[in-house]
Amino acid sequence: KAGVTQTPRYLIKTRGQQVTLSCSPISGHRSVSWYQQTPGQGLQFLFEYFSETQRNKGNFPGRFSGRQFSNSRSEMNVSTLELGDSALYLCASSLVPASTDTQYFGPGTRLTVL
């Protein structure tokens, strides 16, 4: 079974631009969560989608948004990029958003903002 895939793997943008990252969950998984990882803050929860609905959102500004499609694939968008948005963005999928179910992570997208 293929794992979680994320595209692109690396991205370089400049301040003020916007970016869209994509995540394809494991086949059959319907819950997708997004996390931001930086050296200073560590791994922080961005948001979670299940059945095309955002179920939970972390403490990030409105510049960070996401969506989920009917095939469970998810995208996240960051508008008006800032230098501090440089990070590794990870998505994770699980069958359902239940604590009894394990989240599996993708390899991440490394975003560099210049």
Place this chain on the structure above:
Amino acid sequence: SQELEQSPQSLIVQEGKNLTINCTSSKTLYGLYWYKQKYGEGLIFLMMLQKGGEEKSHEKITAKLDEKKQQSSLHITASQPSHAGIYLCGADYRPNRGAGSYQLTFGKGTKLSVIP
């Protein structure tokens, strides 16, 4: 202050030695996950603990959950260079488990180096 504290922050051990990494929560835990991460890559799921006193093992890695202390420990026996990486614990703080949104709070990680 951090809700989930990991200690130590980094660890250098000689191959063959045992080691323990701790993860302590300031809030009640309803689930505790251990992941391993190679630098700059995604997280590899190791183990999930849900009940106080629960202990799980996979190959040479054992994790325990101490409900009273709100703490989990990850123990590696006879470490090997392949064990090197960053170990992260993630906490589920939802009291109503089962259905609902999914959100893990992570510790800052423990960087493990194993010297051959």
